[in-house]
Amino acid sequence: MSDDERAAVVRRRVVVAGRVHGVGFRASCARRAQVLGVAGSVSNRPDGTVEAVFEGEAEAVDAMVGWSRHGPPMAQVTSVDVYEEDPAGLRRFAVV
Numbered sequence: 001m002s003d004d005e006r007a008a009v010v011r012r013r014v015v016v017a018g019r020v021h022g023v024g025f026r027a028s029c030a031r032r033a034q035v036l037g038v039a040g041s042v043s044n045r046p047d048g049t050v051e052a053v054f055e056g057e058a059e060a061v062d063a064m065v066g067w068s069r070h071g072p073p074m075a076q077v078t079s080v081d082v083y084e085e086d087p088a089g090l091r092r093f094a095v096v
Contacts, residue, residue, distance in 0.1 A: 009055060011087045012054050013053050013085055014080055014081065015049050016050045018075065018079065020076075021048060023071070023072060026050065026095045028072035029071070029095075033064060038093060039092055039093055040056075043095070053085075
């Protein structure tokens with residue numbers, strides 16, 4: 001990966017609160033990430049939130065963060081915390 005390609009890649013970690021377990025959030029998130037070409041992962045946390053990592057082109061990652069603010073139709077998102085992180089060179093998206 002060239003320096004220009006590396007500079008174009010961003011990474012965001014989001015923690016999504018609300019009614020986000022048992023509503024297809026992770027599967028929907030993975031499908032959307034694949035469509036946008038975003039790598040990373042999504043998992044349910046024991047505290048009832050969902051945590052996701054999005055890595056890829058800035059525009060696509062921003063779109064995933066935006067999607068996280070509402071999620072799939074059955075979700076009721078009440079808050080999304082967003083953290084910027086250094087890219088790790090992820091190549092695929094996984095549901096954990």
